Amino acid sequence: LIDNNKVFVTFEAGATHNGIKSAKKLIDLAKNAKADAIKFQMFRNKNLIMKKNMKFKFKILNKNGKYIAKSENLKTIFERRFLNDKEWFDLKKYADKKKILFFVTIGDVTDIEIVKKLKCHSIKIASADIDYFNLIDEAAKLKINIQIDTGNSSFYEIKKAINIVERYHKNIIIHYCPPGYPTSIKDINFKNMEKIRSLGYPIGYSDHLPGNIANFVAIFKNVFLIEKTISLNKYTPNVEHCFSLNRHEA
Numbered sequence: 001l002i003d004n005n006k007v008f009v010t011f012e013a014g015a016t017h018n019g020i021k022s023a024k025k026l027i028d029l030a031k032n033a034k035a036d037a038i039k040f041q042m043f044r045n046k047n048l049i050m051k052k053n054m055k056f057k058f059k060i061l062n063k064n065g066k067y068i069a070k071s072e073n074l075k076t077i078f079e080r081r082f083l084n085d086k087e088w089f090d091l092k093k094y095a096d097k098k099k100i101l102f103f104v105t106i107g108d109v110t111d112i113e114i115v116k117k118l119k120c121h122s123i124k125i126a127s128a129d130i131d132y133f134n135l136i137d138e139a140a141k142l143k144i145n146i147q148i149d150t151g152n153s154s155f156y157e158i159k160k161a162i163n164i165v166e167r168y169h170k171n172i173i174i175h176y177c178p179p180g181y182p183t184s185i186k187d188i189n190f191k192n193m194e195k196i197r198s199l200g201y202p203i204g205y206s207d208h209l210p211g212n213i214a215n216f217v218a219i220f221k222n223v224f225l226i227e228k229t230i231s232l233n234k235y236t237p238n239v240e241h242c243f244s245l246n247r248h249e250a
Helices: 020-032 074-081 085-098 109-118 133-140 155-166 191-197 213-220
Strands: 008-012 037-042 055-061 067-073 101-106 122-125 145-149 172-176 203-207 225-229
Touching: 008 020, 008 203, 020 037, 020 085, 037 085, 037 109, 055 074, 067 074, 085 101, 085 109, 101 109, 109 133, 122 133, 133 145, 133 155, 145 155, 155 172, 155 191, 172 191, 172 225, 191 203, 203 213, 213 225
Parallel strands: 008 037, 008 225, 037 101, 101 122, 122 145, 145 172, 172 203, 203 225
Antiparallel strands: 055 067
């Protein structure tokens, strides 16, 4: 994935599709914007949600450009994004047809086998799973590129995750991912990225700030990869749409 002569661009669509049809439309958007890759999030509802009535708080964007706080049942959010195995193969085939690389974030070891069959080029580990060591170990065994998201992880947790992958290979990208959905400018703090860079692996930047300004700064800071969420409509009153790029922005 790494090319010293260009910045690799991945568009995140895992949080902003609501089924196979919109997922394919987001692949079209990514391809038309000349992105290098499209990424989705793979999960099994029953393995992720312990409490059926758990609420998730986030922000949405109204037509006046104002952010409004909202909450939604986490089970409902995941059900909206769920794809069955047949749909995953259909989606991967569609991405291959469009000649755009297809990545996934996985959330459970049960996802490993289907990722293997899909012949994905890369797997991403979410920051919330950086201490899910069994998942990281099983993913690393596939010996494909592993992208590690850091979020609010400690330096020790990041090093531990890297050490697990290094048992099998060193094809690793570490994502600097400031907190917040959307991220506040004051929380970006690119100085923290330099400490992660000291680990010796290529750095990606996962951007949750509205617009593209942070990406330009990240490129100036010599990141190898930019990840940005895209949406068919950023005014959609669901998670992550408010800081996503629309078709005319991507």
